[in-house]
Amino acid sequence: MRIFHCDHCRQLVFFENLQCVSCKHTLAFLPDVSEIGSLEKVDDVLWKAEAPEAAGQHYRFCRNYSQQNVCNWAVRDDDANPYCFSCRLTRVIPALDRPENREAWHALEVAKRRLIYSLMALGLPVVPKNEDPPRGLAFEFLAEPEPGGPNSAKVMTGHADGIITVNIAEADDAEREKRRVSMHEPYRTLLGHFRHEIGHYYWDHLIRDSAHLSRFRELFGDERKDYGAALQAYYQSGPATNWQTHFISAYSSSHPWEDWAETWAHYLHLTDTLETASECGLVLLPNRDNTSAVRPRYSPRKAGIVKFDEMMTEWFAVTYLLNNLSRGLGQKDSYPFVLTDPVIDKLRFIHEICTAASTASFSDRQTKFGG
Numbered sequence: 001m002r003i004f005h006c007d008h009c010r011q012l013v014f015f016e017n018l019q020c021v022s023c024k025h026t027l028a029f030l031p032d033v034s035e036i037g038s039l040e041k042v043d044d045v046l047w048k049a050e051a052p053e054a055a056g057q058h059y060r061f062c063r064n065y066s067q068q069n070v071c072n073w074a075v076r077d078d079d080a081n082p083y084c085f086s087c088r089l090t091r092v093i094p095a096l097d098r099p100e101n102r103e104a105w106h107a108l109e110v111a112k113r114r115l116i117y118s119l120m121a122l123g124l125p126v127v128p129k130n131e132d133p134p135r136g137l138a139f140e141f142l143a144e145p146e147p148g149g150p151n152s153a154k155v156m157t158g159h160a161d162g163i164i165t166v167n168i169a170e171a172d173d174a175e176r177e178k179r180r181v182s183m184h185e186p187y188r189t190l191l192g193h194f195r196h197e198i199g200h201y202y203w204d205h206l207i208r209d210s211a212h213l214s215r216f217r218e219l220f221g222d223e224r225k226d227y228g229a230a231l232q233a234y235y236q237s238g239p240a241t242n243w244q245t246h247f248i249s250a251y252s253s254s255h256p257w258e259d260w261a262e263t264w265a266h267y268l269h270l271t272d273t274l275e276t277a278s279e280c281g282l283v284l285l286p287n288r289d290n291t292s293a294v295r296p297r298y299s300p301r302k303a304g305i306v307k308f309d310e311m312m313t314e315w316f317a318v319t320y321l322l323n324n325l326s327r328g329l330g331q332k333d334s335y336p337f338v339l340t341d342p343v344i345d346k347l348r349f350i351h352e353i354c355t356a357a358s359t360a361s362f363s364d365r366q367t368k369f370g371g
Contacts, residue, residue: 001117001272003279004036007051015117016110018072028061028074029113030054031085034120039074046077062087070106073113086116088128092140094168101143104171107190108141115194118272121300123358124202129162137201140165157193159200166193184250186336192265199264203257206353219346220263221256230255246342263343267350270315274298277318284317300358308351312344 004013011022013036020027025038026047033054039047046058057076062084064071073084081088087109094101119126129136140163142155155167169175170190180188207216217223234254243253248266252259277296284294294317298306306314322334339347 001114001276001279002034003276006036006038008038015114016072025050028059028065028072030057030059030074031120032057032076034117037074047074049074064109070102070109071113085126086113088130089116089126089137090139090141091129092142094141094143098143100172101168104143104168105141107171108166108168111190111194112139114191114272115198115268118268118300119198121275122271122354123300124354125205125357134162135205136162137198138163141168142166143168157197159197162201162204164194164197164201166197186249192269195265195268196261198268199261200257202264203260206357207260212349212353215349216260217256219342219349220259223256225255227255227257231258244338245340248337248339248343248346259346263346264350266337267347267354270311270347271298271300273322274311274314274318275300277314282318282321284321308348311351312339312347 001015004015005011006013006020006023006025006027008025009020009023011020013020013027015029015036017027017036019025020038023038026041027036027038028047029035030037030049030051030053033051035051035053037049037051037054039049039059042048042058045060047060049057049059059074059076060066060082062071062073062075063082064087065073065084071084071087073086075081075084090109090112093105096102096105116126127136129138142165144155144167145153155169156165157167157170158165170179170193176188176190207213231254234251239247239250239253243250247253247259247262249262252262274296275298278298282296284296285292294314296314296318298311298314316339319335319337326332326334
């Protein structure tokens with residue numbers, strides 16, 4: 001994630017901010033220029049962006065910004081869709097007559113916007129399913145049925161044919177922590193769910209029926225083995241005793257598809273955090289010799305500047321800092337993972353896949369998200 005500033009007063013602002021805490025200007029994320037922009041009101045509907053990158057463009061607030069207060073993205077005035085690019089990907093939301101559902105929906109959209117930002121930055125194709133039914137993407141946020149109600153079917157978080165379903169219970173911090181502990185997971189976040197499930201989506205479009213399939217099978221295994229039986233065996237018997245040697249997580253060992261999705265999620269986790277470290281100008285001294293300082297430079301917008309091996313050197317230094325900061329705050333390690341050589345080879349493969357999929361310049365890609 002980049003570091004953003006209010007373009008009116010230069011105050012640091014977060015990706016989720018609606019208003020600058022310093023100058024009080026209204027803020028919105030402008031997807032077509034990938035900036036948080038301060039806005040000046042033009043009339044009851046339109047706002048003018050002050051950001052130089054927007055070149056005086058007029059915008060409307062996303063309908064979920066102006067009417068529901070669950071979004072902070074804007075829509076160009078020449079785009080007829082009332083929803084921003086992120087919100088138009090959501091086709092089912094939970095019933096809003098229950099206050100907890102609205103809170104869950106807001107948390108889900110916050111996490112999803114971070115996901116969409118990362119995909120935009122990496123130049124990966126993102127097309128709403130209503131525009132391209134066979135290959136498009138859609139999200140459905142569903143609540144568990146009421147106890148004793150006519151529908152007793154449980155809501156399972158997952159992906160199928162471009163539709164990512166998320167159980168809104170995952171937006172409840174206490175419930176998610178309960179599930180994390182019961183499933184013996186070191187790490188479970190709402191954003192992590194989105195990153196994992198989008199991995200399944202991109203496997204369908206970047207690996208299946210592609211020239212990369214044979215290499216995928218060399219690294220991750222043969223995905224043709226029975227998926228249902230593999231998951232059943234995993235939940236009954238647990239992971240292999242030596243899973244730490246070959247997999248990023250215990251769940252990765254259940255089936256090659258899950259290994260891909262878990263490793264894909266980790267790649268997004270890694271690249272997003274490294275970009276933030278780079279934007280902040282972080283300097284790390286993993287060795288006593290100050291000439292060995294590590295200065296993260298990775299950015300998906302500067303493809304080719306940092307090679308994969310250099311990126312991993314930066315990442316190991318950053319994770320050392322993350323975990324020591326967490327321990328200093330009396331918290332568990334922020335990064336409870338060990339990257340072995342087989343896992344690094346899988347991450348390298350995903351890096352190569354993402355680089356190959358991003359064939360347009362970033363300025364060209366921006367147009368896709370502006371309407």
